[in-house]
Amino acid sequence: MESVKGNLLEKINSPADLKKLSKSELKNVCKELRDYIIDVVSTNPGHFGASLGVVELTVALHYVYNTPYDQLIWDVGHQAYGHKILTGRRDNFDTNRKYKGLSGFPKRSESPYDAFGVGHSSTSISAALGMAIASRIKNENDRKVVAVIGDGAMTGGMAFEALNNAGGENADLLVILNDNNMAIDPSVGGLNKYLLNISKSDTYNRFKHDVWEGLGKLDGIGRKTRAFIQKNQHALKNMLLKENNLFEAFNFRYFGPVDGHDVQYLTEVLEDLREIPGPKLLHLITQKGKGFPFAEKDQIKWHAPGIFDKETGEIHRCNCEAEMAPKFQNVFGETLVELAEQNEKIVGITPAMPTGCSMNQMIKQMPHRAFDVGIAEQHAVTFSAGLAAQGMVPFCNIYSTFMQRAYDQVIHDVAIQKLHVIFCLDRGGLVGEDGPTHHGVFDIAYMRTVPNMIVSAPMDEVDLRNLMYTAQLDENAQPFSIRYPRGCGIKPDWKQAFEKIEIGKGRKISDGNDVAILTIGKSGIFALDAVKSLASENISAAHYDLRFVKPLDEELLTEVFTKFDKVVTVEDGAIQGGFGSAILEFMAAKGYSARIKLLGIPDHFIEHGTTEDLYKECGIDTNGIKKGVLDILGK
Ligand SMILES: Cc1ncc(C[n+]2csc(CCOP(=O)(O)OP(=O)(O)O)c2C)c(N)n1
Ligand SMILES: CC(=O)[C@@H](O)[C@H](O)COP(=O)(O)O
Ligand SMILES: [Mg+2]
Numbered sequence: 001m002e003s004v005k006g007n008l009l010e011k012i013n014s015p016a017d018l019k020k021l022s023k024s025e026l027k028n029v030c031k032e033l034r035d036y037i038i039d040v041v042s043t044n045p046g047h048f049g050a051s052l053g054v055v056e057l058t059v060a061l062h063y064v065y066n067t068p069y070d071q072l073i074w075d076v077g078h079q080a081y082g083h084k085i086l087t088g089r090r091d092n093f094d095t096n097r098k099y100k101g102l103s104g105f106p107k108r109s110e111s112p113y114d115a116f117g118v119g120h121s122s123t124s125i126s127a128a129l130g131m132a133i134a135s136r137i138k139n140e141n142d143r144k145v146v147a148v149i150g151d152g153a154m155t156g157g158m159a160f161e162a163l164n165n166a167g168g169e170n171a172d173l174l175v176i177l178n179d180n181n182m183a184i185d186p187s188v189g190g191l192n193k194y195l196l197n198i199s200k201s202d203t204y205n206r207f208k209h210d211v212w213e214g215l216g217k218l219d220g221i222g223r224k225t226r227a228f229i230q231k232n233q234h235a236l237k238n239m240l241l242k243e244n245n246l247f248e249a250f251n252f253r254y255f256g257p258v259d260g261h262d263v264q265y266l267t268e269v270l271e272d273l274r275e276i277p278g279p280k281l282l283h284l285i286t287q288k289g290k291g292f293p294f295a296e297k298d299q300i301k302w303h304a305p306g307i308f309d310k311e312t313g314e315i316h317r318c319n320c321e322a323e324m325a326p327k328f329q330n331v332f333g334e335t336l337v338e339l340a341e342q343n344e345k346i347v348g349i350t351p352a353m354p355t356g357c358s359m360n361q362m363i364k365q366m367p368h369r370a371f372d373v374g375i376a377e378q379h380a381v382t383f384s385a386g387l388a389a390q391g392m393v394p395f396c397n398i399y400s401t402f403m404q405r406a407y408d409q410v411i412h413d414v415a416i417q418k419l420h421v422i423f424c425l426d427r428g429g430l431v432g433e434d435g436p437t438h439h440g441v442f443d444i445a446y447m448r449t450v451p452n453m454i455v456s457a458p459m460d461e462v463d464l465r466n467l468m469y470t471a472q473l474d475e476n477a478q479p480f481s482i483r484y485p486r487g488c489g490i491k492p493d494w495k496q497a498f499e500k501i502e503i504g505k506g507r508k509i510s511d512g513n514d515v516a517i518l519t520i521g522k523s524g525i526f527a528l529d530a531v532k533s534l535a536s537e538n539i540s541a542a543h544y545d546l547r548f549v550k551p552l553d554e555e556l557l558t559e560v561f562t563k564f565d566k567v568v569t570v571e572d573g574a575i576q577g578g579f580g581s582a583i584l585e586f587m588a589a590k591g592y593s594a595r596i597k598l599l600g601i602p603d604h605f606i607e608h609g610t611t612e613d614l615y616k617e618c619g620i621d622t623n624g625i626k627k628g629v630l631d632i633l634g635k
Contacts, residue, residue: 002039002094006032014088015062015113026063026263030055034291036090037081042310046097046104046433049289049302050079050150053180053260057148057284058082060266064274065144068112073128075149075159077105077118078304079178087113097433099609104433115145119437120402121375122156124149125175129166132173144274146174152183152352155191155374160250166279167251174273175252175281178260180288183352184303185360189374194246199257199285227272247281256283261290300355325488329426331461332484333358334495335468336395337365343472345393349373351380357397357426377402381409381421388419393472397424400440400483401431407446410479415452420477422468423447428457428483429522429572430601430615435608440483441601444520445577447481448550454480454503455549457521461494463547469498476503485522485572487611504551508559512542515629516564520546520579523570523599523620530625541629549579552586561592568597568628570620575600597632599625 004010008025009032012018021029034055041048059082061072067087074080084102085093088111095101106114116127128147135143149159154177166173179195181187187195247254253276258269266284273280288303289295294313295302307316340346340362348370354360362370373380377398384394398406403425414421425447427440447455454476458464464484471480509524510531519527524545534541544560546553560567569580580598587594599620606614615621619628 002036002043004032004090005035005039008032009036009085009090012086013090015067015086018059018062018086021063023063023264023267026059026267030059030263033059033082033085036085036093038292038310040094040096041081042308044094044096044098045304045306046081047078047304048292049182049295049299050076051081052290052292052295053286053288054079054148054178055082055290056261056263056266057176057178057286058086060263060270061146061148062086063267064270065146068115070144070146071115071128071131072113073116073124073131073145073147074106074118075124075147075153076121079148079150080106080114083113084111087111097435097608099613100607103435103608105435105437117437119434120405121153122149122158124153125159125162125166125173128173128175129162129169129171132166132171133169136171144172144174146176148176148178150183151177151179151181151187151192151195152375155183155187155189155352155376157376157378163247163250163252170251170278172277173279175279177256177281177283178286179257179283180286180299182288182299183375184356185300185352185354185372187374188352188372191246191374195283198245198283223268223272226268227275247283250279252279252281254281254283256281257285258282260284260286325490325492326461326494327358327488328461328464328484328486329356329358331464331489331494332397332424332426332468333361335465337362339468339472340366340369343393345391346472347371347387347392347394349380349384349387349394349396351375351377351398351402353397353399353402353426356399357424359397377405378409381406382413384421385409385413385417385419388414388421389417393420393422395422395424395468395472397426399427399438400425400429400443401427401438403440403443404446410447410453411450415450415479418452418478421479422471423479423481424468425481425483427486429485430606430611430618431486432611432614433608436605439601439606441573441606443481443483444549444571444573444579445581447483448582449577450479452479453550454478455483456481456547457483457549458547459519459521459524459545461489461491462496463501464489465494465496466499466501467547470501470503473500483521489522490525501547504548504553506544506546506548506553506556508556509543509545510541512540514540515566515568515633516542516544516560517568517570517625517629518544518546518560518579518583519570520549521572523572523625526615526620526622527570527625529622530629533622533626534629539629539633539635546579549582552582554586557583557586558590561587561590561594565594566596566632567594568599568625568632570625570628571600572615572620573600574603576603595632597628599628 124147
């Protein structure tokens with residue numbers, strides 16, 4: 001447990017303690033809080049740069065607002081470590097993201113200060129509006145609600161749906177746009193250009209700053225005049241900027257841009273804004289990684305760096321890379337470039353995860369054929385459909401969990417029209433410390449129900465490459481999904497010549513007589529070891545890697561159900577409607593009868609922890625598979 005340095009933070013067990021301090025002490029609180037976040041995250045890895053960027057905002061918000069009565073919603077929530085530390089979780093913050101420890105994101109069940117559970121982007125304004133309207137209905141007129149949303153999250157369509165509705169309702173809420181010109185990678189799109197223009201517009205800012213500073217020197221009258229300016233600043237801005245402010249077009253009063261690292265100034269601004277009714281947007285300019293030079297300098301790497309040395313900035317590499325087994329994402333990234341070099345119709349699309357999915361390689365080498373569309377999964381899918389409708393072959397890479405956002409677009413815009421879009425669902429399966437908001441465990445079920453969709457999952461990196469190669473062939477011009485896990489595979493020698501895979505074809509990995517183990521995707525790797533362990537107990541288990549969930553390899557399954565009357569299926573995915581369900585459907589349709597055990601994710605949300613902890617909890621690791629076989633054999 002890292003010890004808190006300095007004597008202010010160690011006395012803050014809730015925002016009530018913070019409020020006892022004078023404004024002049026807040027700067028020191030920020031320093032201690034920032035140092036504590038650096039200390040803990042350097043040894044207990046998690047999201048990093050984002051929390052450092054909102055230290056001052058976090059202190060100012062809990063100083064001015066009456067949390068938890070006033071409600072504070074953090075968009076995505078990866079920047080809420082300071083919020084957690086100030087709201088009674090300082091002493092157990094070292095359990096952040098650990099199995100049975102604190103969640104890495106705000107979570108209603110964890111604290112009354114966590115007004116809304118987050119993890120997926122762009123939800124905060126909608127949730128805040130719901131709370132504001134509820135307060136209005138309940139006549140809780142003194143209750144305030146604040147949504148803190150980043151410039152990246154603001155590119156999510158849902159944010160604009162909420163702005164529109166909030167403006168129409170004339171709801172009393174404050175949206176704080178935390179603009180650091182970064183998502184995980186640099187922010188993209190027209191909104192980014194617009195925000196840069198506002199932030200850099202000298203005319204307005206110079207006037208604003210000079211007048212504001214001048215007024216600051218006059219206490220009483222200064223405050224009142226400042227409040228007057230704030231109340232009427234949109235007219236002032238229009239006059240000076242002679243342009244309609246995007247947010248005011250949604251009937252929001254726009255305030256800013258304001259320095260997000262001046263805690264005293266921020267506190268005063270928030271005190272004024274708290275008393276102004278109606279929809280308001282405060283535009284803050286912050287720096288991701290603020291106060292930690294390595295993170296300020298390389299904001300992408302320090303979004304979630306892993307374990308690091310806080311003195312030298314050296315980041316420890318994850319084990320698998322040390323063992324030279326590549327990450328699945330890197331195999332995807334390199335293979336995509338290789339295929340694009342030989343097929344000029346190939347284009348790449350990622351909704352704001354170029355580094356996360358390794359499409360940054362294609363973006364760098366072929367900038368006219370690879371697109372980061374912002375945090376906009378629904379748009380990414382239909383943008384891909386448009387590309388395919390004109391003969392391109394889009395590789396649309398979306399994390400399995402984030403693809404949940406775009407399910408209708410997959411059906412309505414791609415599958416019904418049977419367009420040749422290749423969905424690469426990275427992070428398929430349990431992802432570990434990000435927990436239930438990020439586990440990609442529903443994609444097998446949700447993709448296999450879609451007509452015209454080919455659903456596949458490689459067991460290793462060689463098969464990932466060959467599935468990608470197969471998917472882009474003209475003969476397979478239809479919707480195609482390939483799901484693969486976070487982290488590393490098992491094949492250091494993965495870079496082999498492409499081999500076409502027959503659609504729907506699975507493979508027998510090893511023969512056996514007592515039981516058949518059927519796996520899909522990375523679960524097959526655990527089955528390899530389970531078969532060996534069972535053999536040492538004289539149990540002969542056959543292992544089949546089905547490779548496709550749809551279409552199923554009916555020839556292989558006929559062999560299985562002809563030979564075996566005991567079958568175990570394994571998937572890193574929801575059992576309900578998943579791979580095992582597909583096998584049951586096959587059995588029923590063909591009239592086979594066998595004892596069958598389905599191993600996978602049970603019908604509840606799996607919390608956070610290491611993937612080892614979680615695979616064990618779900619019984620889909622080597623020991624879990626072995627136990628499943630022993631159970632079905634009655635041993
Ligand atoms: C729907 C969805 N898509 C993608 C992500 C992955 N993601 C997490 S944080 C982030 C960038 C957020 O940028 P911003 O809102 O500006 O916050 P910052 O990190 O700059 O503080 C992304 C793309 C997500 N959490 N949710
Ligand atoms: C907060 C968020 O949604 C992303 O930062 C996500 O945690 C990235 O996941 P990976 O670390 O698997 O890329
Ligand atoms: Mg940002």
